[in-house]
Amino acid sequence: MEFKVTHRADGCRARTGIIKTPHGCIETPVFMPVGTQGSVKAVSPEDLTDAGATIILANTYHLYLRPGANLIRRLGGLHRFMNWNGAILTDSGGFQVYSLAKLREISERGVVFRSHLDGSKHLIGPEEAMDIQEALGADIVMTFDECAPYPADYDYVLKSVQLTSLWARRCMDRRKRGDQALFGIVQGGMYRDLREKSAGEIVAMQFDGYALGGLSVGEDAETRQRVMDEVMGFLPAAAPVYLMGVGKPEDIVEAVRRGVDMFDCVMPTRNARNGALFTATGRINIKNACYAEDERPVEENCNCYTCANYSRAYLRHLFMAREILAYRLNTIHNISYYCRLMSRMRSAIKDNNFDHFCLEFYELKRNGMD
């Protein structure tokens, strides 16, 4: 993997860049739709490409449990299995082990847990996380970390930082494939000195990129932005930075302003399946009766497949009738919205216009709320 910063905004840390992967060049800042179980829910690979996605995230925990990482390896790896020729980033499985699995026991060795699917017992530690991710064959893989809950006291977070550094080293030692980039994850909760300690230790190991973990876990936006500001100062300017699990459009704008390059979140896809559609002037809920005869597309200036071909009235009907097509059309629009947001930010940065972009972004949002 290569990363090159191509432009820097005036007056803030926002920047554009290009990540070269074995499956294409990724322009950053970039949003990665989430393909939890080897499919970005409700859409096809062609839908993703048409919506502007160049890289997706897949969940190691889910694929490890079903259909199994070795099965995917035997079938030629995840790209081939799911027919996606763009880039893939896999998380390490850590986050889902903490959030979905049962009976977790954490030790230096790793985490023993029971599957949320069938209760079967498993161990994933840094070595297993690397082996699984190498079997899946993503272009970018993540170190296995321990993500402290929020709130968590200083001692808990300190231990989590220590374990995360220990595991990061073991991930690096275990690494066998040269064609996969490996990103280290910075933990440290909301404690400045622990973030500095974690970043220092992780950066010293010289990963291909760095992720901000342990955010978007329940803290308020102000705290998140303060922590981001701090951590960004501890990271090398030459490496890509990935803010895990974030977030709302405005959270992404604020993170791009602070220099973050990569994002993932289930928000566009999950909201789509609940009928919530993103527009520049805010979210609309397609269930609302006011859309029953609304001939307009979801968003006037959107060039996605959904907006080019279907009215709000039809989308409302599909959703009310629980037609499967509703989930696909809604998802296509929301992913397009996110990808277009990123593309507009990249253009604004290149045009030395990012401040203006931000003003307009918030202005439209405010007007929409009226």
Place this chain on the structure above:
Amino acid sequence: MEFKVTHRADGCRARTGIIKTPHGCIETPVFMPVGTQGSVKAVSPEDLTDAGATIILANTYHLYLRPGANLIRRLGGLHRFMNWNGAILTDSGGFQVYSLAKLREISERGVVFRSHLDGSKHLIGPEEAMDIQEALGADIVMTFDECAPYPADYDYVLKSVQLTSLWARRCMDRRKRGDQALFGIVQGGMYRDLREKSAGEIVAMQFDGYALGGLSVGEDAETRQRVMDEVMGFLPAAAPVYLMGVGKPEDIVEAVRRGVDMFDCVMPTRNARNGALFTATGRINIKNACYAEDERPVEENCNCYTCANYSRAYLRHLFMAREILAYRLNTIHNISYYCRLMSRMRSAIKDNNFDHFCLEFYELKRNGMD
């Protein structure tokens, strides 16, 4: 609407033809995927076209209840509402009133029933069925009929034939639009003389096409074929014949052999959503463990999007994980299978080769069952 017979098979009544509609020319024999609620479940209009569909069926009963026929009319008609530029046939609503609605009261005026959605009370008679279908704007609309259950005694079926003829006349009298073809429906249960009576009365009214109703209601294949043989003899050779609600691939082959031109059935779409996939050698259930690592497409010689891009192993995984994409990919294959079956029959008829086609069709099926 125009219908032209283009070829006739030697030794049986199978024939090819072309139906000209305001939304394209339909080569017959043709299969019409079912788009119950203004969407062929799980697929888009482009998927349908790619799978080979040129005409779909939409259900008047469902669209009348939700989102409402007048709403669809105000939004430019069903083609525009659902973004489908191919042809559409709407049923009259009768069949669903009998099978889905509650508290039905049948009189000469029509049927009073309660909605299966919210229990609200409605009346649909021949006049309402025509008005609704004209509001929806399909290329081909159907008369409102009474479909006798099976088994039903002679007197019941006699009354149903009388009512069906009365209603057919009133449908024709109500007709306002000149751009929609109107098909009459022949009832008569399994009674030869009642079929003859019904066909005689319906044909005398000179509809644009004729449908065989009251079949595929529980009778065995032999009885169905006997009734078909009889009724086909009562119908004019110059009009298209539509066998409603049929059916399995072998049922369709047998009906084509007897001269039927048009078919609809939920089988390919519903089975797809249950993981049952059609192939020349029989149905496969994608859930089966034997497909877990099967790299082959569903069907080796199938050129559908699903078979061109995905393995059985991936389709099994999607289905087991209940991923929405599973329903779309399975549906695309099954509709492609049905459309290709029709296309192969058309070619065989044109090549004076239909008998050979049938032999091969059954031979492959038998081998697959071994």
